[in-house]
Amino acid sequence: MGARGGNVGPVTQSSRPRGLFIALEGGDGTGKSTQRALLGEWLEARGLEAVLTREPGGTELGLLLREALLHGGDVDPRTEALLFATDRSHHVASLVRPAIERGAVVVTDRYLDSSVAYQGSARSLGRDEVRELSLWGTYGLLPDLTVVLDLDPVVAAERRAGEAPDRLERESLRFHSDVREAFLELAGAEPARYLVVDADQEPGAVHGLITERVAQLLEGGNAGADA
């Protein structure tokens, strides 16, 4: 992964992570949690330890932050960005990094790019600032692979019909279109570290495309996951 000068994080050259870190990204209702579960089964069937987690809310503290973020009152956009970054920082320090270091494959339902797309882009806080905030909070941890499940926000909203929307899901179609565009731009800028999958197809077909790429990563050996 690209070197980030001046890092004083817990991961050093002599203790490079041996596992793999995979993030599933995309708008609400694109099928991330279904794909996370399918990928977990696929990894375990290959004898690998799969750690399935999510943001916000992958830890005990994270669950408190998740409740406040998704079901609490409105907060200033910067407060919102800081709370997501706090959740991420604790998640990485207490769960993600230890798992990668013991050789597990960590699959997270959302990571840093969600903040870049939702807070940086759709909330107009600035993609670079929001990315730097999360990189600071995680000592620069980037996924080995980010899978973007791409779906028209209108179709995604239809899929969610009947579910009570959370605070972010209640945002406008324009907001969700901005989120989609941001994910696609992030993926387009770094194709080696991203896989964009058309999420408007059967879950089994989406799963097949994801595992094809993950298999390549596993065969190639892990490059490590610190930025």
Ligand code: TYD
């Ligand atoms: P998610 O857990 O995917 O929602 P659900 O379980 O209802 O499918 O995500 C919760 C919401 O939080 C989602 O609308 C996206 C938003 N979010 C951000 O705005 N920024 C972030 O950094 C993260 C991780 C999520």
